[in-house]
Amino acid sequence: MHEGLREQEFGAWAGRPMDEVAGEDPAGLRQWMADTAYAPPGGGESVEALIARVGVHLGALAPGTHRAVAGQGVVRAAVVWALELPAAAFWRLDVRPGSVTMLTGRSGRWNLLVGQAENPDRLPE
Numbered sequence: 001m002h003e004g005l006r007e008q009e010f011g012a013w014a015g016r017p018m019d020e021v022a023g024e025d026p027a028g029l030r031q032w033m034a035d036t037a038y039a040p041p042g043g044g045e046s047v048e049a050l051i052a053r054v055g056v057h058l059g060a061l062a063p064g065t066h067r068a069v070a071g072q073g074v075v076r077a078a079v080v081w082a083l084e085l086p087a088a089a090f091w092r093l094d095v096r097p098g099s100v101t102m103l104t105g106r107s108g109r110w111n112l113l114v115g116q117a118e119n120p121d122r123l124p125e
Helices: 018-024 026-034 047-059 072-082 087-092
Strands: 102-106 109-113
Touching (some): 018 026, 072 087, 072 109
Antiparallel strands (some): 102 109
């Protein structure tokens, strides 16, 4: 298990549908989605803390190819960290469940490989 790539900690909101949280704590949910430093009540993790945790993990990887299955929030955090985007970009990234996101590192920086061939055996020339 890649501890640094575990899903975001949602505190008191963990395991609850977003509609339920919105009905019970609309102000908290709005703040969480607008302020990347805000953490959900009850020991939740802010978006900024998630990005930092994922970044520490990625930054400590040994050279070579690494594969991990990660939740959508972790993928968004990894892209934000790797591309040095502002934390608010986290909410602007949509990650499809079951999709593949590839980050590659070269020359001391990270790159995002966007899109994949329809037929992986037949890559564009």
